[in-house]
Amino acid sequence: MSQIKKTIKILRRSPYQALAAALAMTLTFFVGSIFVILIIGGQLILNYVEQRPELHIFFKDEASDTRISEITQIVKSSGSVIRVKYTSKEEALAIYRERLKGEPLLLESVTADYLPRSIQVTINKPEDIISITKSVESLPEVDQVVSLTDEAISNLSTGLKIVRIGGIILVSTLMAISFLIIIMVVGMRIALRRDEISIMNLVGATKWYISRPFFVEGAIYGIVGSTIAVLLTYSMLLFYSPNIQEFLGEIQIFPVSPLFFVYLWAAEALVAILVGIIGAAIALFRYLKIR
Amino acid sequence: MIQFEQVTKAYPNGQVALENIDLAIDDSEFVFIVGSSGAGKSTLLKLITREISPTSGSILYNGEDIRKIPPDKLPILRRRVGTVFQDFKLLFTRTVFENVAVPLEVRSLKDSEVERRVSSVLEKVGLLEKANDFPVQLSGGEVQRTAIARAIVGQPEVLLADEPTGDLDPKTAESVVKVLEKINKEDKTTVIMATHNAQIVNHFKKRVVVLKKGKIEKDEKEGKYESD
Numbered sequence: 073m074s075q076i077k078k079t080i081k082i083l084r085r086s087p088y089q090a091l092a093a094a095l096a097m098t099l100t101f102f103v104g105s106i107f108v109i110l111i112i113g114g115q116l117i118l119n120y121v122e123q124r125p126e127l128h129i130f131f132k133d134e135a136s137d138t139r140i141s142e143i144t145q146i147v148k149s150s151g152s153v154i155r156v157k158y159t160s161k162e163e164a165l166a167i168y169r170e171r172l173k174g175e176p177l178l179l180e181s182v183t184a185d186y187l188p189r190s191i192q193v194t195i196n197k198p199e200d201i202i203s204i205t206k207s208v209e210s211l212p213e214v215d216q217v218v219s220l221t222d223e224a225i226s227n228l229s230t231g232l233k234i235v236r237i238g239g240i241i242l243v244s245t246l247m248a249i250s251f252l253i254i255i256m257v258v259g260m261r262i263a264l265r266r267d268e269i270s271i272m273n274l275v276g277a278t279k280w281y282i283s284r285p286f287f288v289e290g291a292i293y294g295i296v297g298s299t300i301a302v303l304l305t306y307s308m309l310l311f312y313s314p315n316i317q318e319f320l321g322e323i324q325i326f327p328v329s330p331l332f333f334v335y336l337w338a339a340e341a342l343v344a345i346l347v348g349i350i351g352a353a354i355a356l357f358r359y360l361k362i363r
Numbered sequence: 364m365i366q367f368e369q370v371t372k373a374y375p376n377g378q379v380a381l382e383n384i385d386l387a388i389d390d391s392e393f394v395f396i397v398g399s400s401g402a403g404k405s406t407l408l409k410l411i412t413r414e415i416s417p418t419s420g421s422i423l424y425n426g427e428d429i430r431k432i433p434p435d436k437l438p439i440l441r442r443r444v445g446t447v448f449q450d451f452k453l454l455f456t457r458t459v460f461e462n463v464a465v466p467l468e469v470r471s472l473k474d475s476e477v478e479r480r481v482s483s484v485l486e487k488v489g490l491l492e493k494a495n496d497f498p499v500q501l502s503g504g505e506v507q508r509t510a511i512a513r514a515i516v517g518q519p520e521v522l523l524a525d526e527p528t529g530d531l532d533p534k535t536a537e538s539v540v541k542v543l544e545k546i547n548k549e550d551k552t553t554v555i556m557a558t559h560n561a562q563i564v565n566h567f568k569k570r571v572v573v574l575k576k577g578k579i580e581k582d583e584k585e586g587k588y589e590s591d
Contacts, residue, residue: 271452274412276442276517277469278435363414363437 079288086264089257090293096253097297097347098304100246101340105305107239108336113325114232120323121224124154125201127193128218135189135213143208144191150207152196159190188215247347254293254351255358258286262359273362283356290348298344302337306330364390364553365411365521370420372406372577380406382577384420388555390520393547395564396557397588398574404557405449407574408523411555412444413437442470445514445552447524451506453498459485459509460494466517484516488542504535508542515546522546524556528563536563564588 083090129147131140144156159167164187172178195201201219209217262269272282309316313326367386373379381403388394396404409415410422413429422429424440432440445466453462460481467477485491488508498506507527514522524543528536540556540563547554558564564571564587571586572579 267452268454271454271465272469274414274441274446274448274452275466275469275513276438276440278438281469281471363434 075284075288076292079285079292082261082265082285083289083292086261089260090289093250093253093257093293094296094300096246096250097293097344098300100243100250100347101298101301101344102304103246104239104243104340105301105336107235107243109305109309110235111232111239114228114235116325117320117323118225118228118232121228122198125195125198125219126224127195127201127204128190129193129208129214130188130190130216130218131213132215133188139213140189140191143211143213146207147191147193147204150200150204152200153193153204154196155194157192157194159192161185161187161189164188164190250297250347251351251354254290254348255355257293258289258352258355259359261286261289262355269360269362279360279362282362283360286352286356286360287349290350290352291345292348294344294346294348295341298337298340302333302340305336306333364388364392364425365555366423367407367410368421368423370410370417370422372403372410372415373418379577381410381417381574384577384579386572386579386582388553391547391551391553393544393554393567393569394556395567395569395571395586395588396555396574397559397561397564397571398580399559401576402574403577404559404574405525406577408446408525408555408557411521411523412441412446438469442466442517443519444521444523445517445519447507447510447514447522447527449525449529451498451510453506453509453513455498458495458497459490459501459512462498462509463512463516466513470517480516481512484512487515487545488512502535503531504539507531507535507539511539511542511546515550515552518550519552521553521555524554526558527556528558528560533562536560537566540567561588 129143131143140158144158147153148156161184165182165184168182168187169179193204195204205217205219208214269282309328313328317324317326365386365388367384370381370384371379372381384407396407398404406415410417411424411429413432416430424443429440454465457465463481463484464477467480472480482491482494485494488511490505490508490512493501493505493509498509501509511522511524511527514524522543527539527543531539543554543556544567546552568585570584571581571588573581573586573588
């Protein structure tokens, strides 16, 4: 405890350098937290989609309502169907308008007549997709069968891969910057305390005694940075959770357990402390010259 | 206690600071190492704490070759040998008390023990009332006594003093050496003082080792020194 107090006293002597190091750590771990949440959230959505496959069956204009009802019945009886939702031409237009509301040119030329009627089929078992598709795709009234699940899974997987690779590259870059800033700050601190270090060395201080405050300093940057980063992420997620939930619709990922953030903080603090300590160790190896 | 055997120290620039020095200093002795500037006095003291290493020869401390002490054991030697540095080496952002406490802090002693020992030493050198002053607030003699207090607070077996009377007036210089003499007599601490102040050396009538151009010119009990 006394060592921490001493280190805090040293930090207060040059607060701007300490602030720079802590901010670099905060930025690194804040971005890290966002990517962790994106990846975990994306994985949850992917799992949901994989577990709840969907089919869209589009009908030709000449298909009668009676025939569409019959096909709906065929679909309902052919597998583990949870729900079948009919979409009329008008509803299709409403959806189209909603999705393209920022594109007036695309909207003005489209009327309900251009759009097909369809049924959205939600299935319990992914393996039933093939059998249901086979049972309806050859019917003359059916224009097209689209398995959104395959497409969604493929898109989500690709998206997650990009997020994961992008996250690794960005966080690694920021971590390297944090490393360099810590090496620089601790190096400056060693230079500032050159006389004190020299005296301590001559009156019998061990190398560990001299080095210890710098390791504690590195660890403090790590703890402060990771704590602020996780608090920021938690606040941000709390603030935006209604909007995110609205976007996700029936995919429930909120509320996120506070325990998740405790684990996230523990993991990040551990990595951040390691970054701080290793940064300090490199600075000591490079700049601490005592006999 | 301390034995120099054929010690030579040459610096990388080729300057030979000490040459074939043979010298033995016993427990509880008070020795003046004298000589003009560049005679090798400071080099001799620095060799004892292994601030520098000899080019050849060996220096024994209680029979142990200082040169062979591994780096991790070096602090133990430096805790047994207190040093009053020529340039004081005081920390100007710390008070007298905090400066004197440094050798105890590096031993990780309890705060209460540090407080007790620092107060006792400051009383011994007559600086207790200046404990909370900063070095810039002190006179030359007080700065020197602070440096002595720091050197003895760890109760060393040997006290090295490198020109402790350097810039002091004769009266203050004498009072500083009297403090060293008191430490030597009361605590049985071996004192090795490097100086070129002939007046002080001749006044205190101690063993005098005269160095000239890196060699021992004279070594006398109750010796005298005539500066060049």
